Amino acid sequence: MDASADFDPWNPRFVADPYPGYARLRASGRVHWFAPSRQWLVPHDADVRALLRDRRLGRTYLHRFTHEEFGRTPPPAGHEPFHVLNGNGLLDLEAPDHTRIRRLVSQAFTPRTVEGLEPTVRRLARELVDGLVAEGGGDLIATVAEPLPVAVIAEMLGIPAADRGLLRPWSADICGMYELNPDEETARRAVRASEDFSAYLRDLIAHRRTRPADDLISALIAAHDAGDRLTEQEMVSTCVLLLNAGHEATVNTTGNGWWALFRHPGQLAALRADHRLLPTAVEELIRYDSPLQLFERWVLDDIEIGGTVIPRGAEVALLFGSAHHDPARFHDPGRLDITRSDNPHLGFGAGIHYCLGAPLARRELIAVFGELLRQAPGMRLVAEPEWKPGFVIRGLHELLVAC
Template sequence: MAAPTDLAFDPWDPAFVADPYPAYAELRERGRVHFFEPTNQWLVPHHADVSALLRDRRLGRTYLHRFSHEEFGRTAPPPEHEPFHTLNDHGMLDLEPPDHTRIRRLVSKAFTPRTVERLKPYVRGLAGDLVAALVEAGGGDLLRDVAEPLPVAVIAEMLGIPESDRAPLRPWSADICGMYELNPSEEAAARAVRASVEFSDYLRELIARRRKAPGDDLVSGLIAAHDEDDDRLTEQEMISTCVLLLNAGHEATVNATVNGWWALFRNPDQLAALRADPSLVPSAVEELMRYDTPLQLFERWVLDEIEIDGRVIPRGAEIAMLFGSANHDPAVFTDPARLDLTRRDNPHISFSAGVHYCIGAPLARIELAASMTALLEKAPTLRLAAEPKRKPNFVIRGLEGLAVELG
């Protein structure tokens, strides 16, 4: 079934990227699943379907644990892309059980409720310092000055990456994440490959240093796990896990921060309510994650034939679950186009679901709440200084910057 020619879904159109939510409403009205020929994917826009499919073991982030490329009817990636795929395919986000289970069990030790709770003072202190510097300067770029440095520093601290080594982390991450967009260009692929090589080389050196002088950090913990007989990690799994934790550990938080404040500036009544009642911060974090979802689309391979609304989706097909659409589904959210920081019934799926539910969600919530609280306390007159420019990316939704000033 070809996509209807008048379908508004166009992830390469700047107008669509600026505001995809009306197109999502059309998709939901027209059915539960749509074949989108330009990416050869089945689009799923409804919350109930997305939520169920995220938990459906007939789908997988990879198929290579069960099939070869040829058996699955797919073409192997070009050899020149190999460094990216080696890095990407050994991280737990792109693995399925039992490898996913083994790696996640080891990494989850760093994200226990007690461990995350212990990070709160560090996160709050760092957020306070970053916001204080922004206030002292009279304003600046909220993305560059607060949203980026906070989660990057937190995950780098957890991994044990020295401050002097952190400058390339965000550029490496941005280049690698370029490959998660739909139909990435060869230029984007080349940047991702280069970043994959450089980031991997750096981590090999860091692992070698930590072997000689272990610390109280996650890299040292993964080395210890690598050297144990059970739950053994390969070095490539260690490297891929560290890259995944850094990329996933800050990309969503950075974009949720700037998307969220841009939404608040566009909804001054909600910003005023938040300033008047800072106890709304926890529900505000959830609502802002729902309202303008930082990860718009998540993909799964069909490992065993499934059926959606009477349509048979064959093995070898790819499902594109539209998180942004699911989070605006009126069947689940009352008046979904309205920003409501007091929304209590808010089962958004911005952190995914099932076995691939975001392991860092509790930490992300702490970071988002910490930066929001610091900005409310230290910059109560913060206002928009210039209209922001939306990044051209569709899948990972964010801004080029967010210029702010003190009123």
């Protein structure tokens, strides 16, 4: 069936509340053709979970097929800087390249390393919330949610503090290409950001070659120079991905999460009364209003879902937001419950592309929510927020609060 009546990702009303549409999709079948993006929508938790681990699907097909062999038109030549940057990052690679690069980068996200970052995370969260409280409030997203994860990832990479203001705009422009059917203006901005960000990182890599430091870029250079394990393009793409993936989910979970708490005053009161609930609250906020609503996979070999054969060359859209509200997996999924203990959400993915930075993201979220609860116990909403037009990466324009 055509899902257009229940799935409308370019409609602001749907973006603001996609969950009733998801419920109708789940009720009417396990897979649905969506003609506007030429994708098969998968709304059920069990199917989404299984397909994330199914090696008959991939984030790319170029490790097995050319564009022509796969029945796809190559992207326009003018978009090449974006696709070169994106295509050499962990998120869009498959084995063996994915395995090689992930093994190297994972050394920066060991439990010991993440634990060692905790004092920095706590300090940054405290300083940012100090500033918000001193001003009597403001835009929680711009003043707290965005700067924290960007600063943490930049610290890990070794990007000088004076340059960090460049990162978020570049990231936002690049991530625009992850939306469904991006237009040419979005592509133009993404290409320019890809060129500028890549050039910046190549200059920084050249500097670190002569003056190594205790940071991830220096570690990647050492691995590159020790043998043919990592190309310079892979280094650049890895750094960009770590920044983009390392802050988008944290920023939007903070904004979406506080908006959810303001709409559920009983849950907010319970959290304010007992900060020990923070770990389960963070997991529930990720599930309840997911910052990543949709994740795409290419079908490398024919698959069958609920009697429908999806052929090689097709693309599936795994609806994380729908999976997180599937009553077959989550009890009373439409209810925000910060004490929910059985909560295996997919907010950080699953399978070989599971988010390397998930432990760090959790620590950042606990730190920033904790500081806001401690320093601004009476924080209140000033104006109802508006959602950004993006649907795949879903978040608010701003969240105005008073402290």
